[in-house]
Amino acid sequence: xxxxxxxxxxxxxxxxxxxxxxxxxxxxxxxxxxxxxxxxxxxxxxxxxxxxxxxxxxxxxxxxxxxxxxxxxxxxxxxxxxxxxxxxxxxxxxxxxxxxxxxxxxxxxxxxxxxxxxxxxxxxxxxxxxxxxxxxxxxxxxxxxxxxxxxxxxxxxxxxxxxxxxxxxxxxxxxxxxxxxxxxxxxxxxxxxxxxxxxxxxxxxxxxxxxxxxxxxxxxxxxxxxxxxxxxxxxxxxxxxxxxxxxxxxxxxxxxxxxxxxxxxxxxxxxxxxxxxxxxxxxxxxxxxxxxxxxxxxxxxxxxxxxxxxxxxxxxxxxxxxxxxxxxxxxxxxxxxxxxxxxxxxxxxxxxxxxxxxxxxxxxxxxxxxxxxxxxxxxxxxxxxxxxxxxxxxxxxxxxxxxxxxxxxxxxxxxxxxxxxxxxxxxxxxxxxxxxxxxxxxxxxxxxxxxxxxxxxxxxxxxxxxxxxxxxxxxxxxxxxxxxxx
RNA sequence: GGGGAACUACGCUAACCUGGCAGACUGCUAGCUUUGGGAGCUAGUAAUAGGAGUUCAAAUCUCCUGUUCCCCA
Numbered sequence: 287x288x289x290x291x292x293x294x295x296x297x298x299x300x301x302x303x304x305x306x307x308x309x310x311x312x313x314x315x316x317x318x319x320x321x322x323x324x325x326x327x328x329x330x331x332x333x334x335x336x337x338x339x340x341x342x343x344x345x346x347x348x349x350x351x352x353x354x355x356x357x358x359x360x361x362x363x364x365x366x367x368x369x370x371x372x373x374x375x376x377x378x379x380x381x382x383x384x385x386x387x388x389x390x391x392x393x394x395x396x397x398x399x400x401x402x403x404x405x406x407x408x409x410x411x412x413x414x415x416x417x418x419x420x421x422x423x424x425x426x427x428x429x430x431x432x433x434x435x436x437x438x439x440x441x442x443x444x445x446x447x448x449x450x451x452x453x454x455x456x457x458x459x460x461x462x463x464x465x466x467x468x469x470x471x472x473x474x475x476x477x478x479x480x481x482x483x484x485x486x487x488x489x490x491x492x493x494x495x496x497x498x499x500x501x502x503x504x505x506x507x508x509x510x511x512x513x514x515x516x517x518x519x520x521x522x523x524x525x526x527x528x529x530x531x532x533x534x535x536x537x538x539x540x541x542x543x544x545x546x547x548x549x550x551x552x553x554x555x556x557x558x559x560x561x562x563x564x565x566x567x568x569x570x571x572x573x574x575x576x577x578x579x580x581x582x583x584x585x586x587x588x589x590x591x592x593x594x595x596x597x598x599x600x601x602x603x604x605x606x607x608x609x610x611x612x613x614x615x616x617x618x619x620x621x622x623x624x625x626x627x628x629x630x631x632x633x634x635x636x637x638x639x640x641x642x643x644x645x646x647x648x649x650x651x652x653x654x655x656x657x658x659x660x661x662x663x664x665x666x667x668x669x670x671x672x673x674x675x676x677x678x679x680x681x682x683x684x685x686x687x688x689x690x691x692x693x694x695x696x697x698x699x700x701x702x703x704x705x706x707x708x709x710x711x712x713x714x715x716x717x718x719x720x721x722x723x724x725x726x727x728x729x730x731x732x733x734x735x736x737x738x739x740x741x742x743x744x745x746x747x748x749x750x751x752x753x754x755x756x757x758x759x760x761x762x763x764x765x766x767x768x769x770x771x772x
Numbered sequence: 773g774g775g776g777a778a779c780u781a782c783g784c785u786a787a788c789c790u791g792g793c794a795g796a797c798u799g800c801u802a803g804c805u806u807u808g809g810g811a812g813c814u815a816g817u818a819a820u821a822g823g824a825g826u827u828c829a830a831a832u833c834u835c836c837u838g839u840u841c842c843c844c845a
Binding site for chain 2: 440587589591592621624626628629644645653
């Protein structure tokens, strides 16, 4: 057993993921050099290994956007107060957390400027100038940027930050149906990125009116599950109808010469998903990063002494040269022991470790160790191609494991007492029939602290004719997922 | 909005009650010896959140400011 002194000596994770999730989460992010706190409270630093992941998410998502015809633009960081105030619901939703610029140099500004909490208002001011005719539609624009929302609750890296990175897609259509069709396309793109790159399963569905975006007609989301059993909202899609079009006067003349308002959507995926990914996959030894998103995918650790040093390092470099398609690091630094390196790279979440010592050189092999399950695999030097399938398997295994966890934490409940009991233990998603009234939703939240996360698309077919609302007993209209929520 | 606690080197911490040389561990730099699961020795480096007061003397006592955390609404 290690003594307390040993713990102090080395950078490692001392909190247990199961017992003390929030301490564990912070330790795992900071000690692995993944992110750091900054001089500004509630705003963190993305270090190379975490920024690489954001950059990748951006790259893959953006490629899908381009494929379906969404173009990138960039709008200003500041929004004049009068624009932000134009849509009533919107300003009501955001005003408590807007950061304001009131001075330029030593001069007080005539009109204060909001640091964008989201860009609808400044973008739609331009849209109203750009959209004149049916020929200008659809207009499908997106920007990758940062936004500031001045949260007052305890900030948590990625999950609750005063500044975060995201995409904001803002599209305008002539036809309502055409606008609605975009929903499944965009949610499909987000789902693909979450599933195939971050190895995260989610639940797609419609938000309740209470939880929908400020200014939207309807909101949709992919809800994810944290390891502590709390739900967290992932990427979302909002159907804005003509709300913003009317406030910002975005009109076009159709083929018959009639002037009409456009139909709009907005959608986003944010850097929050990185936090969910880390929390989901990582363990008490440190980070576990899905191989496709790892900054360094493979670390080679030569194990040598004075007599065989050159031979083993040459062999290691040779292996690296043969693994050109991967991001590989050879750590031949002589001042740290192999054991130290093993622990260090496990903490940093490098997906595969290759050990090369006398044994391997003599037999013309390498020893591969998987970060996620600790499996050791001996490979002939001439069959390095198998690394490909090991990496692919690890990527899939991480998803499957997370999917199993999610599936085992969705419980159908038809009785409110049972509901209350289950939510006490942070059981995950409780799926229940609901009458559709905000009153019941409020009362459920008051009594259990569980929010309606969304109404899963694929659960609606389970609604039976005689199902009744879990709270009031009136006929049920939807199946809703309730959960304690971040 | 109300109440409470804390702040010493990158980090973790000692000395604080009872005022008197700021001491470890980790890190970092250099050298030598090591290297199959967090190596050892030697030398070096770096700190009392900011300001004011009391005092011969303040990390220590008092006040102000700042920051962080916790609890309640």
